[in-house]
Amino acid sequence: MMTFQTLDDLDDGQRVLVRLDLNSPVEDGTVQDNRRFDRHAETVKELADRGFEVAVLAHQGRPGRDDFVSLDQHADILADHIDRDVDFVDETYGPQAIHDIADLDSGDVLVLENTRMCDDELPEEDPEVKAQTEFVKTLAGEFDAYINDAYSAAHRSHASLVGFPLVMDAYAGRVMETEYEANTAIAEKEFDGQVTMVVGGTKATDVIDVMTHLDEKVDDFLLGGIAGELFLRAAGHPVGYDIDDANLYDEQWEANSEKIESMLEDHRDQITLAVDLAYEDENDDRAEQAVDDIDEKSVSYLDVGSETLMEYSPIIRESEAVFVKGALGMFEDERFSVGTAGVLEAIADTDCFSVVGGGDTSRAIEMYGMEEDEFGHVSIAGGAYIRALTGAQLVGVEVLQR
Numbered sequence: 377m378m379t380f381q382t383l384d385d386l387d388d389g390q391r392v393l394v395r396l397d398l399n400s401p402v403e404d405g406t407v408q409d410n411r412r413f414d415r416h417a418e419t420v421k422e423l424a425d426r427g428f429e430v431a432v433l434a435h436q437g438r439p440g441r442d443d444f445v446s447l448d449q450h451a452d453i454l455a456d457h458i459d460r461d462v463d464f465v466d467e468t469y470g471p472q473a474i475h476d477i478a479d480l481d482s483g484d485v486l487v488l489e490n491t492r493m494c495d496d497e498l499p500e501e502d503p504e505v506k507a508q509t510e511f512v513k514t515l516a517g518e519f520d521a522y523i524n525d526a527y528s529a530a531h532r533s534h535a536s537l538v539g540f541p542l543v544m545d546a547y548a549g550r551v552m553e554t555e556y557e558a559n560t561a562i563a564e565k566e567f568d569g570q571v572t573m574v575v576g577g578t579k580a581t582d583v584i585d586v587m588t589h590l591d592e593k594v595d596d597f598l599l600g601g602i603a604g605e606l607f608l609r610a611a612g613h614p615v616g617y618d619i620d621d622a623n624l625y626d627e628q629w630e631a632n633s634e635k636i637e638s639m640l641e642d643h644r645d646q647i648t649l650a651v652d653l654a655y656e657d658e659n660d661d662r663a664e665q666a667v668d669d670i671d672e673k674s675v676s677y678l679d680v681g682s683e684t685l686m687e688y689s690p691i692i693r694e695s696e697a698v699f700v701k702g703a704l705g706m707f708e709d710e711r712f713s714v715g716t717a718g719v720l721e722a723i724a725d726t727d728c729f730s731v732v733g734g735g736d737t738s739r740a741i742e743m744y745g746m747e748e749d750e751f752g753h754v755s756i757a758g759g760a761y762i763r764a765l766t767g768a769q770l771v772g773v774e775v776l777q778r
């Protein structure tokens with residue numbers, strides 16, 4: 377049930393601050409176009425066409441990771457999607473940003489710098505605290521209304537997501553509306569048959585947390601990606617730690633090892649782990665190694681192996697519902713797409729109810745020649761969508777509903 381105000385409730389021609397989720401994969405410093413731009417373009421285009429003066433807030437990556445970059449490229453990609461010029465300012469709420477906001481005319485679109493470059497944005501604090509930050513107070517004074525379209529980030533209690541609705545008129549954008557409706561409906565759905573969840577990606581902390589809440593709803597968890605390797609580590613294999621400076625494993629192991637160990641202890645029969653892993657050999661080719669043959673981790677594992685896919689595919693074919701959160705490997709490189717593309721193809725070939733979530737993961741659909749309509753719902757949300765499946769309220773939605 378929709379309980380927030382939408383763009384239908386907003387009078388045309390005002391100056392609005394719009395929070396999008398343009399968080400995207402970044403390869404060698406280059407931001408990759410993806411479904412998030414396409415979906416958010418609908419909201420931005422509608423606002424520009426209706427004569428609003430539009431400033432965009434968004435984040436990219438996490439401090440300390442390679443994907444933590446400026447939003448200048450995002451502005452150009454957004455411009456292509458909405459067929460209009462989009463300006464960019466390399467400040468979020470500094471004097472230059474305020475100057476450029478004041479200069480906006482009807483139909484103009486301005487992207488402000490990565491919100492996570494501001495101290496006030498992170499870490500997670502109560503909305504009431506975020507509402508009192510300099511970031512929120514400064515920008516709130518410049519706009520007539522705030523629009524949150526970033527459903528996929530609505531599980532984060534960050535200033536740009538939860539602060540503004542407490543101090544100004546707030547509305548849901550078109551993506552917020554549609555994702556909220558679809559994901560709430562899925563959370564309320566009952567299934568008679570087997571429910572399977574494919575769990576991978578790089579955000580192990582998010583997915584492990586949600587697995588512990590879904591253990592009654594999901595019959596089989598098929599593991600890959602970083603979470604999969606951490607589970608293998610907990611099962612006694614010498615993998616699941618960092619061997620380079622990418623910082624994907626050790627921190628997340630620290631934060632989750634107890635949860636993983638108790639998941640394995642209490643729900644071993646619901647969890648299927650990879651039996652082989654793939655890596656790049658000295659000739660830059662894909663090579664595979666049985667998990668039981670690994671004595672020491674000396675390479676980065678970038679995909680599950682073909683034997684693993686052969687174990688996962690029949691489980692998917694027998695399922696009544698399959699949920700995907702996170703890729704089983706670094707599918708952006710075709711050599712390491714076997715697990716992710718294979719699992720998605722198995723889902724597309726089966727007439728089960730399916731949801732593919734994750735801003736990065738859903739990109740694999742078109743990259744490997746599948747169509748969106750072969751799946752029940754393709755969500756651009758990752759963490760927010762799996763939390764919604766547990767029936768949890770999303771703080772960013774909750775403040776819009778207040």
Ligand SMILES: Nc1ncnc2c1ncn2[C@@H]1O[C@H](COP(=O)(O)OP(=O)(O)OP(=O)(O)O)[C@@H](O)[C@H]1O
Binds near residue numbers: 600707708737758759
């Ligand atoms: N073994 C691996 N090593 C490195 N990267 C991996 C590995 N397995 C999966 N990935 C990466 O995981 C990413 C997808 O998962 P991630 O957790 O980042 O996001 P998501 O679930 O798609 O979405 P969201 O960011 O919306 O939560 C892909 O870009 C893929 O390259």
Ligand SMILES: O=C(O)[C@H](O)COP(=O)(O)O
Binds near residue numbers: 529
């Ligand atoms: O990609 C996402 O899921 C959202 O943009 C949130 O990003 P985060 O997991 O880095 O907070």
